[in-house]
Amino acid sequence: MKFHIDLQKQLGKFFVQVNAEVSGERIGIFGASGSGKSTLVHFISGLLQPDRGEIFLDEECLFSTRKGINISPENRRIAIVFQRPMLFPHLSVKTNLLYGYKRCHSENRRIKPEILIDLLKLQPLLKRGVENLSGGEKQRVALGRAILASPRLLLMDEPLSALDDTLRFQIIPYLMSVSEEFLIPYMFISHSLIEMQLMTEQVLVLNNGRLVQQTTPEGLARNSMAKSHNGYMNLLRLTCPVYQNGLFSYSWGENTLLVSDGQIHESALFELSSREIILFKKHPEAISARNLLQGNVMEMFNSDGRVGIVLSVHGEKLVAEIVQSAADELNITLGTSIFAAVKASSFRRLV
């Protein structure tokens, strides 16, 4: 997907001005609340008209004040998954799901309802009224409804922020699988760094109605390390759990990690804050942390006075965060061999 946007709008005292050229299948729009993210969603979907400017999607002009073009929302084929599920309360789950499907021209229909219903595990819910569903079920139906409209772009406007942490990370695999399975490019809007890391490959950062940065989720996470409450979040896919002595032993590439918050028989995605990692220049004699990993410094970066140390641990990447004085004291340079200690309780299971 290739996307070009250059627009302006005055909304009371709030002025939105965004100019961006971006291509990719998984684009993130990141910013604090009130930064103009949802306004941008409204512009792109055609629900709000800019004062001036233009919007192009894959070379097709959706809006242009210069050319006098403004394609109506129903003809843009851009579906939205909102923060709240926004299911039609007077319709059943099945009728909700098929709302966009029925309105999609047959030549544009790419997705068979049965396949999507299987993928999102919606079969048992089909005949139910939407009021009787749980929060996670509702959001799955909303996602399915948007996908069945066979959009050429899916806008996900903070689809996880109304859910609690457990539900949020239950929904993420569905979000990922539908976009991969049906090859639908998406824009993922969120103020959560971890969601940007999980869901996107490029990020537009908005602040006060303006585009302030165009970066990668990795770049965003590194830049935000010092300011972010949890530092840099390492995302580790751990496999083959074995339960022993009250802890779960997981494989992480060629490494073994001991984790408290595990689940037997299931590989899982874990987050580990850069601030939970303690670095040693030499092998410590005795230590209470259950994980001691040896790695080489691949890269170092600065984030507002903090130093991010990127380690390669038998080929796996791990980012630790230390203050400048610690980096000086440890005399860390590229290629230095370092020991990283991590407590078993520092890993948080996401998916």
Next chain:
Amino acid sequence: MLLTHEDITAIWLSLKIALTATALALPFGFAVAWLFVFKTFRGKIVLEVLINLPLTLPPVVIGYFLLLLLGKNGWLGQLLQASGFPVIFTWKAAVIASATVGFPLLVRSIRLGMEAIDLQLIEASRSLGASWPDSLVTIILPLSLRGIIAGSSLMFARSLGEFGATIIVAGNIPGVTQTIPLAIYDYASSPSSGTMALSLCVVSVIISVAVLLLHELLGKQLDRRGLQ
């Protein structure tokens, strides 16, 4: 209970007028409520004041204005007369009087129903490929049903009780334009007809209770549908 042939005609006429006025006003009431809730336009406040004016004006004043408009010398009256569709002092005039007086109640109720609809539901439907008329029929209309039912019941009940405007534009002609309130007024004016007036009052109460019951039943039906 004692009812004369004329009383029965008055009851049927009242029901016919109230039903016709409600049915005629309903599409306009829906359209005006939609305009007020979903559109911003120049002169919106003026239109709101005009629509709500019959709520505050004495019905007799409304009747008088309608007489000026629909009477022999009124521009609309002359037009209707010329096209062979005289309205003044017929049951149709009573329908117009009832529709005018009850219209703000209808609009207010539908508007309340519409205001409760989350705008994002409409945005979701548009982004799923529904044009605005499609969205109006498949989302706004069904979600306003409660307001439509409440507004129709109110308007029907108000039309049944309409007196001031009706007597001016439709007169009080037994068998032609005499509705229940006008018949009660006639009986009450004559000292010997107290029982007859009371009989019609009982009929009025029965009809009103029936309308309220129907309103409640339809509301419950909607609740059940929503819970399915």
